[in-house]
Amino acid sequence: MTTTIRSVETFRLRVPRDNGAPTERFRAAPRVRSIYPTADELLLVRIATDDHVGWGEALAPASPEAPGALIDEVFAPFLVGVDIAAGARPLTRRLQQTGRERGHLSGIQADAIAAVDIALWDLFGQVTALPVKTLLGGANVDAVPVYMSEVNGASAHAKAATAALLYERGMERFKVHLVGPPEIALAEYDVVRSEVGTSRLALDAHWVHGAGDARRLARGLDERGAWFLEAPLAPEDVDGHVRLAAYSGTSIAIGEAMRHRFEFAQWAGAGAMAIAQPDLGRTGITEAISIATIMGAHHIPLAPHHSMASGIAYAAALHVSAAVDDLLAVEWGPRIAERSDSFLDVAFLEPIGTSGAWIEGGVVAVPAGAGLGIHVDEEAVRRLAAG
The missing domain is CATH 3.20.20.120 (Enolase-like C-terminal domain)
Incomplete structure (x- = not known):
């Protein structure tokens, strides 16, 4: 079994809501400072070795393209070829340092890292056959x-x-x-x-x-x-x-x-x-x-x-x-x-x-399976991302 990361992929999904067909992509609610999308906009990340797959996600409802581009252009080339066997934490800490003078812990940079980090923990759990809660030192509750x-x-x-x-x-x-x-x-x-x-x-x-x-x-x-x-x-x-x-x-x-x-x-x-x-x-x-x-x-x-x-x-x-x-x-x-x-x-x-x-x-x-313990339909993700 190899533990070398072979691929890092991002998927931008737009999941319609049951609110008709709005003409605008974003909407501002009265008195609220932020804008919100009229459909659910998601950014998913898939990180894989030859034998295992980990999934992650950023909360990026108004601009999933932005952290997605950062992952594609900066983080993916850094991660491909790296061994996941040592765990997610050192890789995440290294990714944080890649943008030290560019808001490395904040904003879009942080959103992108969050998605990758979750996927790395899921992947590490798949490789070790352990739930993330166990990798974190053990769960206090089920x-x-x-x-x-x-x-x-x-x-x-x-x-x-x-x-x-x-x-x-x-x-x-x-x-x-x-x-x-x-x-x-x-x-x-x-x-x-x-x-x-x-x-x-x-x-x-x-x-x-x-x-x-x-x-x-x-x-x-x-x-x-x-x-x-x-x-x-x-x-x-x-x-x-x-x-x-x-x-x-x-x-x-x-x-x-x-x-x-x-x-x-x-x-x-x-x-x-x-x-x-x-x-x-x-x-x-x-x-x-x-x-x-x-x-x-x-x-x-x-x-x-x-x-x-x-x-x-x-x-x-x-x-x-x-x-x-x-x-x-x-x-x-x-x-x-x-x-x-x-x-x-x-x-x-x-x-x-x-x-x-x-x-x-x-x-x-708390899901009990390896990694996050979730089951993602990869074909459905690819279909949704393709529009």
Whole structure:
């Protein structure tokens, strides 16, 4: 059996949603700072030896072509001919150094490395016949708690109805996306709260607020016993988050826009966060483990973020989550399976149930097979990538 990397391939997938045929590729939501694609845009990476294949993914919903080109032009030539037998970590660290003066741990460079890193860990697991969670030193749990973040709808009552259906099935952790002014957001929060009983309910503000509105929102959430407040201020405003965290009794959750341990260390050291939310599609596995170690030193739990990537990045998040010492819960929603089922066996993405009810408020089992433990339909990937 050879352990030499023979090929590195990237695949840009565009998976349509059930929203008609939009004329534009991107759309900006009211009050939200970012743009979003009108279809699910994915970047997958396949790294292979003669005998084994590893799959990875970057969270790159608005520009998968950019990190894909970096992988094709820079990382692939570096990796082909390299032996995977020593593991993924040293290769990832070397890739990080290739762009030291070009934002080597941030932005598109980091997204590209994240995809390659996940694929390297999957490949190393295939070669060793061990799950990634074992390669990381062992798992603390076989299943991880999740929270439902796709509490969607055109109105607060529609959001509440979505949450109510899952609450009836046993889900006990939710996050609602509310970007209106504080008074409106709190009124909508109350509507959803009325349908989910004593469940934990968090609010994601998508970075829309200034300092005054963020304080008013935090005060209202304190009164309501909210689970956490995510992304209340601009993502570059460390000092603002420090002041808000000191003011708020509700835990401030931050991290989806960050990509490396130095950012997380800065925010944690300043007292700007109470919950860390690294996204494996932006950090990869190697960096996520470093982030978890630093967060552990600050007694800050992890709640891995997951929004618009597929089940490949989600599987990586499950393995990391099972291996870290202080896990709060992992973001989850049915759309992860929906955007993945054309090329991936998505059975592992369904919360574990007994007699139709989800147990322990909603948990997802960590795949037990070699590497990530997932099954990718390579022919389907190639077909989708070809358009």
